[in-house]
Amino acid sequence: MGASVPDHFEHMWRTIQPLGRSDRSGGYFRQPFASAERELDAWFVEQASARGLRMEPDAFGNRIAWWDAGSGPGLVTGSHLDSVLDGGAYDGPLGVVSALAAVDVLRERGVRPSRPIGVSVFVEEEGSRFGLACLGSRLATGAVAWEMARGLRDRDGVRLDEALAELGLAAGDPHPWLGSQHIGCFIELHVEQGRDLVDRGAAIGVASRIWPHGRYRFEISGSPNHAGTTRMEDRHDPMLTYAMTALSASKQARVTGQRATFGRVETQPNSTNSVPSAVTAWMDARGETDEALADLVATITRQAQERAGRDGTKLTVTAESVSGAVDFAPGLAHRIAADHESAAWPIVPTQAGHDAGILSAQGIPSAMLFVRNPTGVSHSPAEHAETADCLAGVHALAETLERLAS
Ligand code: GLV
Ligand code: MN
Ligand code: MN
Numbered sequence: 001m002g003a004s005v006p007d008h009f010e011h012m013w014r015t016i017q018p019l020g021r022s023d024r025s026g027g028y029f030r031q032p033f034a035s036a037e038r039e040l041d042a043w044f045v046e047q048a049s050a051r052g053l054r055m056e057p058d059a060f061g062n063r064i065a066w067w068d069a070g071s072g073p074g075l076v077t078g079s080h081l082d083s084v085l086d087g088g089a090y091d092g093p094l095g096v097v098s099a100l101a102a103v104d105v106l107r108e109r110g111v112r113p114s115r116p117i118g119v120s121v122f123v124e125e126e127g128s129r130f131g132l133a134c135l136g137s138r139l140a141t142g143a144v145a146w147e148m149a150r151g152l153r154d155r156d157g158v159r160l161d162e163a164l165a166e167l168g169l170a171a172g173d174p175h176p177w178l179g180s181q182h183i184g185c186f187i188e189l190h191v192e193q194g195r196d197l198v199d200r201g202a203a204i205g206v207a208s209r210i211w212p213h214g215r216y217r218f219e220i221s222g223s224p225n226h227a228g229t230t231r232m233e234d235r236h237d238p239m240l241t242y243a244m245t246a247l248s249a250s251k252q253a254r255v256t257g258q259r260a261t262f263g264r265v266e267t268q269p270n271s272t273n274s275v276p277s278a279v280t281a282w283m284d285a286r287g288e289t290d291e292a293l294a295d296l297v298a299t300i301t302r303q304a305q306e307r308a309g310r311d312g313t314k315l316t317v318t319a320e321s322v323s324g325a326v327d328f329a330p331g332l333a334h335r336i337a338a339d340h341e342s343a344a345w346p347i348v349p350t351q352a353g354h355d356a357g358i359l360s361a362q363g364i365p366s367a368m369l370f371v372r373n374p375t376g377v378s379h380s381p382a383e384h385a386e387t388a389d390c391l392a393g394v395h396a397l398a399e400t401l402e403r404l405a406s
Contacts, residue, residue: 027086027381032124059174061123070114073184078120088383090191105398113405137355141362142176188356195376207368213286214322224277236312245304259286326357
């Protein structure tokens with residue numbers, strides 16, 4: 001890698017670091033189509049323009065910045081710039097900054113790609129605003145229809161089509177535009193969100209598969225009443241149904257080797273001295289196979305219904321989104337893992353969702369590179385990767401692009 005690339009990488013990283021960072025927690029609030037994420041979007045446009053890349057925006061806010069080399073379907077690399085609420089610095093932006101830096105590496109080496117190379121940014125990857133993860137890549141590939149998605153609302157009641165219209169997007173009737181004719185191959189570099197690479201002593205890894213996962217809304221209603229005068233035996237308290245469900249979900253996931261998390265809860269009327277009238281809680285569940293996930297959710301739902309029966313509350317469970325297992329093309333993963341200058345990169349699974357998974361499921365050959373995360377912590381202000389490992393990631397991505405585009 002030329003001497004100037006680490007400087008470029010670190011300069012880009014330092015420039016975006018303050019955007020959306022909370023002084024209180026040190027975490028990031030980069031909500032789709034809102035101020036910090038829009039500043040990052042403008043930064044990306046500027047970086048692409050400084051490199052003479054041709055910008056291809058879509059009607060949903062996604063972007064691909066093209067290095068118009070060679071011919072045929074493009075080789076695209078990138079990630080996302082939005083974050084979860086109070087998230088880390090690396091989840092998403094590391095893939096975008098590394099993609100731009102990898103283009104710099106290839107140019108510095110005088111590489112002449114045989115096919116166009118694109119740097120992409122997909123919007124609302126985390127689903128933290130409109131509730132549907134990988135919304136941008138789902139819309140772009142047609143994995144979700146605009147007619148369904150346009151009515152999604154954020155926590156303030158703003159509809160997706162309204163949020164996009166405010167930015168001058170989604171005018172008319174936008175259509176999916178991404179397919180394998182357009183993108184011949186997609187490579188997403190991402191900070192690892194677990195500790196497989198630490199355990200293996202490797203700075204870089206390649207993804208084998210993504211666990212199936214889903215989001216489920218539990219709506220529990222009960223009888224609002226006075227917190228002091230209502231005898232304990234006379235209550236129909238939805239908070240109890242929720243609490244026991246959260247405990248039993250955690251236990252069920254632990255004993256079956258899967259994952260279940262209640263990370264968001266709303267209660268009505270949210271009053272200290274009242275038995276609540278209603279609780280809504282969102283469960284994120286992930287399983288090793290589609291069947292394991294379905295079994296886990298069915299068991300948790302059955303236990304929650306039984307508890308609701310005992311509490312005299314009423315429960316409905318709605319699957320807001322479910323993403324099936326993704327097995328990345330094994331030939332591509334093995335080629336990337338083995339076909340390079342340093343020792344073979346380990347091939348590891350992940351329990352996190354990614355745009356690469358959506359593109360892969362829609363028939364676009366895709367792969368992922370992971371950069372070691374010393375603690376494995378993610379979706380938290382403590383998320384981290386060492387600079388040396390990030391630079392190794394840039395080098396790995398550049399090498400991968402060079403081989404796939406020659
Ligand atoms: C995306 O980060 C996810 O929730 O898996
Ligand atoms: Mn994430
Ligand atoms: Mn991510």
